[in-house]
Amino acid sequence: MLELYSEQTKCLVALDSIIFGFDGSKLKLLLVKRGIEESKNVWSLMGGWLQPNEGLDQAANRILENQTGLQNVYLEQVNTFGAPDRDPVERTVSVTYFALINVADYDLFNTKAEQAKWFDFDDLPELLFDHEQMVKNAIQRLRNKAAFHPLGFELLPEKFTLPQLQVLYEAIFDMPFDKRNFSRKILSSGLLTKLDEKQKGFSKKGAYLYKLNSQTSEKAASSILYFVPSIDSLL
Amino acid sequence: MLELYSEQTKCLVALDSIIFGFDGSKLKLLLVKRGIEESKNVWSLMGGWLQPNEGLDQAANRILENQTGLQNVYLEQVNTFGAPDRDPVERTVSVTYFALINVADYDLFNTKAEQAKWFDFDDLPELLFDHEQMVKNAIQRLRNKAAFHPLGFELLPEKFTLPQLQVLYEAIFDMPFDKRNFSRKILSSGLLTKLDEKQKGFSKKGAYLYKLNSQTSEKAASSILYFVPSIDSLL
DNA sequence: TCAAAAGTGTTTGAATTACACCCATGT
DNA sequence: ACATGGGTGTAATTCAAACACTTTTGA
Numbered sequence: 001m002l003e004l005y006s007e008q009t010k011c012l013v014a015l016d017s018i019i020f021g022f023d024g025s026k027l028k029l030l031l032v033k034r035g036i037e038e039s040k041n042v043w044s045l046m047g048g049w050l051q052p053n054e055g056l057d058q059a060a061n062r063i064l065e066n067q068t069g070l071q072n073v074y075l076e077q078v079n080t081f082g083a084p085d086r087d088p089v090e091r092t093v094s095v096t097y098f099a100l101i102n103v104a105d106y107d108l109f110n111t112k113a114e115q116a117k118w119f120d121f122d123d124l125p126e127l128l129f130d131h132e133q134m135v136k137n138a139i140q141r142l143r144n145k146a147a148f149h150p151l152g153f154e155l156l157p158e159k160f161t162l163p164q165l166q167v168l169y170e171a172i173f174d175m176p177f178d179k180r181n182f183s184r185k186i187l188s189s190g191l192l193t194k195l196d197e198k199q200k201g202f203s204k205k206g207a208y209l210y211k212l213n214s215q216t217s218e219k220a221a222s223s224i225l226y227f228v229p230s231i232d233s234l235l
Numbered sequence: 236m237l238e239l240y241s242e243q244t245k246c247l248v249a250l251d252s253i254i255f256g257f258d259g260s261k262l263k264l265l266l267v268k269r270g271i272e273e274s275k276n277v278w279s280l281m282g283g284w285l286q287p288n289e290g291l292d293q294a295a296n297r298i299l300e301n302q303t304g305l306q307n308v309y310l311e312q313v314n315t316f317g318a319p320d321r322d323p324v325e326r327t328v329s330v331t332y333f334a335l336i337n338v339a340d341y342d343l344f345n346t347k348a349e350q351a352k353w354f355d356f357d358d359l360p361e362l363l364f365d366h367e368q369m370v371k372n373a374i375q376r377l378r379n380k381a382a383f384h385p386l387g388f389e390l391l392p393e394k395f396t397l398p399q400l401q402v403l404y405e406a407i408f409d410m411p412f413d414k415r416n417f418s419r420k421i422l423s424s425g426l427l428t429k430l431d432e433k434q435k436g437f438s439k440k441g442a443y444l445y446k447l448n449s450q451t452s453e454k455a456a457s458s459i460l461y462f463v464p465s466i467d468s469l470l
Numbered sequence: 471t472c473a474a475a476a477g478t479g480t481t482t483g484a485a486t487t488a489c490a491c492c493c494a495t496g497t
Numbered sequence: 498a499c500a501t502g503g504g505t506g507t508a509a510t511t512c513a514a515a516c517a518c519t520t521t522t523g524a
Contacts, residue, residue, distance in 0.1 A: 005325050008284045010245035013317070013328050049243045052326065056317040080315045080330050082248070082291040090240050091287070093248050093328065095315050144379075148469065163503070180505070181487070203502045204495040224466070231461050234383065398476075415478070416514070438475040440521040 011082070014094040015060045016047035016131065018078070018138035020121070021103040022155040024164065027121040027171040028103060029135065032067070043117070044128035045135075047094070060097040067116075074100045074154040076145070078138050086130050098138040100154035121171075144234055146172050150191050150225040153212050161199050161207035162186065173229045189225055246317070249329040250295045251282035251366065253313070253373035255356070256338040257390040259399065262356040262406035263338060264370065267302070278352070279363035280370075282329070295332040302351075309335045309389040309456060311380070313373050321365050333373040335389035356406070379469050381407050385426050385460040388447050396434050396442035397421065408464045424460055 019030035031043035048063035050056065060075050075097045082093040108116055119125065127135065145151050152168050153160075166182045186192065193213055198206035228234070254265035266278035283298035285291065295310050310332045317328040343351055354360065362370065380386050387403050388395075401417050421427065428448055433441035463469070 005247065008247050009287050011248050011285065012240065012243050013246050013248070050246065050317065050328070052244050053319050055319060056315060056328070059317075077314050079312050080291060082285065082330070084288050084290060093285070093291070093330075095317070095328075148466070161503090178488075179503085180489085183504080185486090204497080205493070205501080205503050206495075207503055226466050231383070231459070396476090413515075414476085415516085418477080419479095420513090438521095439523045440474080440476050442476060 009091075012087075012090055012092040013050040014047050014087075014092050015050060015056065015063055015097065016045040016094050016134060017060060017064055017075070017097045017099045018045060018135055019064075019099040019101060020138075020142060020155065021101050021106070021118055022168050022171065023103045023118070025167055025171070027168075028118040029121050029124060030068075030101075030106075030116060030118055031125070031127070032117075033115040041126065042128050043119075043125050045096075045131050046116075050095075056095050057097075060095075064099060068101075068106055070101060070106060074151070076141070078134070078141050081130055081134065083130065094134075096134045096138065098142055100142075100151065102155055102157055104157060122174075143173060146225075147228045147234055148224060148226055150189070150212070150223060159195060159197070159209040159211050161209055163207050164199075165210075169227070169229075173233050175229060175233065177229065185227060189227075191223065191225065244326075247322075247325055247327040248285040249282050249322075249327050250285060250291065250298055250332065251280040251329050251369060252295060252299055252310070252332045252334045253280060253370055254299075254334040254336060255373075255377060255390065256336050256341070256353055257403050257406065258338045258353070260402055260406070262403075263353040264356050264359060265303075265336075265341075265351060265353055266360070266362070267352075268350040276361065277363050278354075278360050280331075280366050281351075285330075291330050292332075295330075299334060303336075303341055305336060305341060309386070311376070313369070313376050316365050316369065318365065329369075331369045331373065333377055335377075335386065337390055337392060339392060357409075378408060381460075382463045382469055383459060383461055384456055385424070385447070385458060386456055389456070394430060394432070394444040394446050396444055398442050399434075400445075404462070404464070408468050410464060410468065412464065420462060424462075426458065426460065 021028040021030060030046065032046050033043055046063065046067055048059070050059045054062065056077065057075065061073070064073055064075065065071055078096040078098050080093060080095045084091060086092065086094070103118065108118070121139070124135070142151070146169070152165065152172060155168055156164060162183050163179070165186065166177060166179060169182070170176055191213055192210040195209045195211060197209045199209055200206055256263040256265060265281065267281050268278055281298065281302055283294070285294045289297065291312065292310065296308070299308055299310065300306055313331040313333050315328060315330045319326060321327065321329070338353065343353070356374070359370070377386070381404070387400065387407060390403055391399060397418050398414070400421065401412060401414060404417070405411055426448055427445040430444045430446060432444045434444055435441055
């Protein structure tokens, strides 16, 4: 009955990250072309292998930092794929993470990834292996999380305007919101501080800038927002 | 940059299931003692190793069926643990699943597990490795899922009464509900059919039996309930 | 007849939605 | 002066929460 450790087969363990970004108007996904895929017209998620002395979260962070140079990125485990033939080269179990980064923070020319590109989330190319399913699971998780936690701020600069935030939420949930109701709901959470400063250059009037109340973004992600656009969007 | 497959270290991949049950009044958790732990006063989740030609869901199902004899159990992947030293014997990555079974369906004397026991969910013994954290994640997932999907029915017999269902939901969310509001909300979902039959033996008056509308339990789990007891309980 | 659980409606407050006009400013 | 986007309030509705009495029947 007891299956001994020594007799068990072992697998490669990969980590793949679904990296969401926001460019001010649309939700984006960062994809790369790696060694094998370079020639083909197939893109893949940013990923790498689990190393002997690191945990999963740690590995996902390392891979992201190695390939983008970014530290302290919001990363959350989504789920794990392990169909026997998902990777034709060798049996691989892949743990996925979703990441949120501010597109402006990440200079693509700095990347150490072979080839990296931001794609519009609603216009993605063909993806490697089961990466499309990984993306589907991740967007669903992002929506669920964003409905109850102030996650979206990870995708914006430190100071942002309410219209920017609204556009972001509209991109995440792929639905329009009423700006009066939106601002009331967001402001009533008490999470934001209005600054004495207006955004310049975009609109003539200029919109007030806000910042997250003095809490690290990590804490923010575990505090409560409760912005539920509609139950259906959470599936 | 490209890390070749052949150079990568491999890990054992385990599957561990957090098996919830319901005995009519309390939420239960099924735990086992396996080889190594038998002597010690430590219990563990039901688990096993991933085999070469099976996927993760498939493996979790196989292990559950092997050890309990139950088929078609509701199983859902929760998340994956991989701290380097989580298993002192050998590096192991463990994918967790939560399972819902009707306690009455599972005869403990039939078990092929070395030693298996239902524990009250709110009075668990010391658990192996990181299994306590696995359980915490699973109960949170169960609550989230049960708030939006008619999951709880998996834990009840085919025919059940509203009071039974309410006790179950109270056990899952660990909070009391008002029976008038509860029955209105549940019935307004349209998921239940009232039968012309009353439960006998428990109460003097007898409560009407209900069943899930003709849909397999799998389909039921993906339909929508929207029973949100309170946002806080979803964290 | 009494005890124990089942069943059932109404009222109140809170939250969500829908909706339209004026403001500030750069050109 | 005008066009563009920013900002704000109210009324109507829906939903959730609180709350108590009557019914049935086995003992």
